[in-house]
Amino acid sequence: MLPGGAADGRRVVTSDDALHAPGLPGSVLVVGGGAIGVEYASLHRSLGADVTLVEAADRLVPLEDAEVSRHLLRGLRKRVIRVETGARLLEWEVVGEGVRAVVRTARGESVAVAAERLLVAVGREPVTDGLGLAAAGLVTDGRGHVVPADWSRLETAVPGIHVVGDLLPPPSVGLAHASFAEGLLVAETLAGLRTSPVDYATVPRVTYSSPQTAAVGLTEAQARDAGHDVVVNTLPLTAVAKGMVHGRGGLVKVVAERAGRVLGVHLVGPHVSEMIAESQLVVGWDAEPADVAHHVHPHPTLSEAVGEAFLTLAGRGLHQQH
Template sequence: MPDTYDLVVLGSGPGGYVAAIRAAQLGLKTAIVERERLGGICLNWGCIPTKALLRTSEIYHYITHADAYGLSVEKPSFDLAKVVDRSRKVAGQLNAGVKGLMKKNKITVVEGVGTLAGKGKLSVKQGDQTVELQARDIIIATGARARDLPFAKADGQRIWTYRDAMVPKEMPSKLLVIGSGAIGVEFASFYNDMGADVTIVEMLDRILPVEDAEVSDFMAKALTKQGIKLLTKASIEKLETTAGGVNAALKTADGKTETAEYSHVIVAIGIVPNTENIGLEELGVQTEKGHIKTDGFGRTGVEGVWAIGDVTGAPWLAHKASHEGVIAAEAIAQARGNKDVHPHPMNKANIPGCTYSRPQVASVGLTEAKAKEAGYALKVGKFPFIGNGKAIALGEAEGFIKTVFDAKTGELLGAHMVGAEVTELIQGYVVARTMETTEAELMETVFAHPTLSEMMHESVLSAYGRALHF
């Protein structure tokens, strides 16, 4: 007889394990199936360990520039193995934390490879054995994996995915990063600060192409100033591993092909959803370009089958997955008669995006260009870090905050930031958009002094010609 549950979650990343916890809180007997480690890619191989690495490179940058703060440090150096070990220990600590949360919430953890085996059925392969699970509802939260170049698959030695780049056995001397999204820029920033000679190649006309154009331009100048070489409107024609590195043929913006030798290459050209071989086709679950099609609550077109997170499409962000997990769990509970939950469909326009490079980038809502395309009349404000006392005191006076408002209604259409700690600041604007705040409430809000957050206030004031400190 199969083990029976109210809900089974396939995948324990930030979407899956949060969905399981919320379901358990709502009284549903819940199981979660994981083939590798609890916490998924984000906790074990993505969001968390990369931030541990970036924290190391940030501190190393400050040490090597200690003189700017009146300090003296002689011959700073680092131990790459210890840097990686710290990152892995951080991931390990949080993995243990998720295990504790599963136990606390009485969620059954089933290790193995899960496959949909029919309506309300999940088959879990555990080595030579198979465990059968049964549930009225199943949430698919299988996530995604790094996309390979079709002509040069990652080998873990010279050509790396993000997983390889997190556990390097040696420090790259000359590094090529293919792709300038958040992952590519973060790794470029880390390795550049640690002393590597870094080049970024991007097919589009600017780096961080999903960000506001002014932010992209600022980042291009900042990274170039740090010594990173940027090649936009460029593509990789060929990669060949050699005894000492990788020979790359690059097609540049002028249409010419040039070759260069690199010690290592990081491929950061996007992701592939993990939708193969999990039984979707047999049940009739629809996909589009590999991603599972869902409504705003995580429902697929098949009754009792739900999907959340990276497997459902952009934006491929942990916090989006977690929020979808809560929505789906509450929608399932509501469908079972729980009158105390009132889930709202996911509003992707209020999902913040963050890049944890140096400097950091953060945004929410429409860029200025997208707002214009949508037909809005705009009021746009911008305030520079150089006008903020706290930023100057920190020695972090480069960057700006930009706000975009509907000129007719005062609606905050978007906010875009580049500079120190903006990944923390952005949440203020996310809350404002979620509460449907206008410029009036933001202007009347008191911001503590001295803080970086004062720039948020000044940017709003600037949009209406009222900036006080610039």
């Protein structure tokens, strides 16, 4: 799991252990800057802990849009969370009632970090040992996933056995709401109902931190790599009244084809998890900005910024800041 040993559930914990670990630490070192690591770092800071967050990639939530990562980093640092990207945990040891670690930073320095708790959030894999999968005729891939023979029904090569949730490999996304949709698909399949496959490309992604991130569809880099002629509109949440009142920053970023559909929408800021569903419909229905720009958003809400971003791409923007 880590150089130096395994979790003990008290001073060195996994993301599962952290939900049951005794007491609240006064300081915590979080290893892993994906969604889970960022969420735990944010949570512990909200509870008063001193937090250091270490991520090996060159930015936080590396699967999200780079601009969102930058704003998230800025927001966490404003909360006095120490963040080291491009960094690695070299070693650690339990010392008394805490942990002492050495982190290699992106600058090439070896830095000592002392904390009451070390929280490991560096990824998850299926735990399928002991489930009798082989006896049932099921084959797993190298990471323990069960690959469906028919993705439209999530049915394995063994007729009548279906697979959902964390046991699925990509393109399944390992999120609770996607797993719910997969379970519903299987239940309706078994009931003989007409079904549609899960559209993983339009499953929203949320990081429940402060600030939050939320996204659906392609990032700007993914869209360009896929060969799209891309146009991008980025709007600060402070461009609308509710964002000015909040005064907590954030942005809306829309990625679209230059003369076509919206490919992705990316949000960072307060409460943006509640704002992404609209964009899921826009991306899922291959809508163009002009198709949705006429829809009126309630005032004052942060969602006005989403509407304004679509208005701007349709050539009708009102509050775009330059």
